[in-house]
Amino acid sequence: MSVPFILFFLFALAAVAGAIMLIVAREPIHSALSLILVMVSLAALYLLLGAEFIAAVQVIVYAGAIMVLFVFVIMLLNAGVEQRTNLSKMAPYAGLPLAVVLLFGLAHWMAHSAIGTTVANGVGAPTQTAASTRLLSEMLFRKYLFPFEATSILILIAILGALVLARKPE
């Protein structure tokens, strides 16, 4: 058992535990805090995969900005304990068999495909990791310049849309 394995299982366990807590929590604020746990452990896994820039963006944008927005809306709407209602009648007959088929199909495909045996380190991983953010920025501002500029317009539209939707009704 080497150090990356131990770190992987530690953070994977934290992520899965956070996701389960998101489901079982009755208060929305508890769900939000467990989602933050999932996002921070995913950022650690990105670091383990050698993607420092994505890990930083994950913490700053996801765990920082987006989750603050969620917590703010929970506070604004004074969201209390969730009400429970009955499940759909279709769930035991259609949902469960479909979920089992999907799980076993996925497991079978994982076990028998070539990607299952690939080791996630690539060629010359340590040296490439150090320059990965620089290479990423070059790729972002050359190859993907148009999508990058398009996202800035998307963000502008999102800001305007949020302002129009959330303003006080006359």
Next chain:
Amino acid sequence: MNVVPISYYLVLSAILFGLGVLAFVFKRNIITIFMSIELMLNAVNLAFVAFARAHNQLDGLVFVFFVIVVAAAESAVGLAIIITIVQNRQTLNVEQVDLLKF
């Protein structure tokens, strides 16, 4: 350095995505349902990063960046819609927002 096989990351991604779908189906609070969508986006991002690492291609990381940017825009608009729904219906329970339900 990193000796964790790529399939471990993919299985974790699949588990997180499945839990996100479960939360989406089972939760009744509209804000929690929106959070489960973010969970699913995170699971997909993990698969993107793992594949980018396995193939030693940085394109996957650029896509993760775009997914995060679009998720930020989506959450801003989505939460504004939630605020409008609560102003109009005075409820956070999706069972009670059923005007279009057949």
